[in-house]
Amino acid sequence: MITMLKQGKDYITDKHGIYTEYVCSSAADVANLPTGANSEADDRPRPGSTAVVPSTDGGAASVYVLSNERTWVLLIEG
Numbered sequence: 001m002i003t004m005l006k007q008g009k010d011y012i013t014d015k016h017g018i019y020t021e022y023v024c025s026s027a028a029d030v031a032n033l034p035t036g037a038n039s040e041a042d043d044r045p046r047p048g049s050t051a052v053v054p055s056t057d058g059g060a061a062s063v064y065v066l067s068n069e070r071t072w073v074l075l076i077e078g
Contacts, residue, residue, distance in 0.1 A: 003048070005019040005046075005048060006019065013042055013043075014046075016046040016047065017036050017041070017042065017043065017044040017045055017046035017049075018042070018043055018044075018045070018046055019045075019046055019048060019049055020045040020046070020049040020050075021049065021050050021051075021052075022049070022050070022051040022052070023051070023052050023053075023054065024051055024052070024053045025053075026053060027053050027062060029053070030051050030053065030064050030072050031072070033045075033051055033072060035066065035070040035071060035072065036066075036070055037070040045066055046066070047066050047067060047068045047070065048065065048066060049065070049066040050063060050064065050065055050066075050075075051063070051064040051065075051066075051072060052064075053078070055078055059078055060076075060078035061076075061078045062074065062076060062077055062078040063075045063076040063078075
């Protein structure tokens with residue numbers, strides 16, 4: 001299955017929520033991000049949403065993605 005998240009400058013909003021991008025100060029902050037679990041709100045983050053944790057020690061940033069199970073999983077470890 002292929003899902004379009006953005007067309008032109010606008011993100012698609014549907015029954016799954018809206019694609020959301022977060023920047024967190026630390027990996028611990030990711031645990032406090034909303035998942036949309038147990039919610040039917042239109043503005044909940046949809047699976048595929050991302051969270052970036054910039055490097056604090058000069059290394060690479062980490063990237064997390066919201067899974068279809070609505071949990072944040074580490075995609076790229078910095």
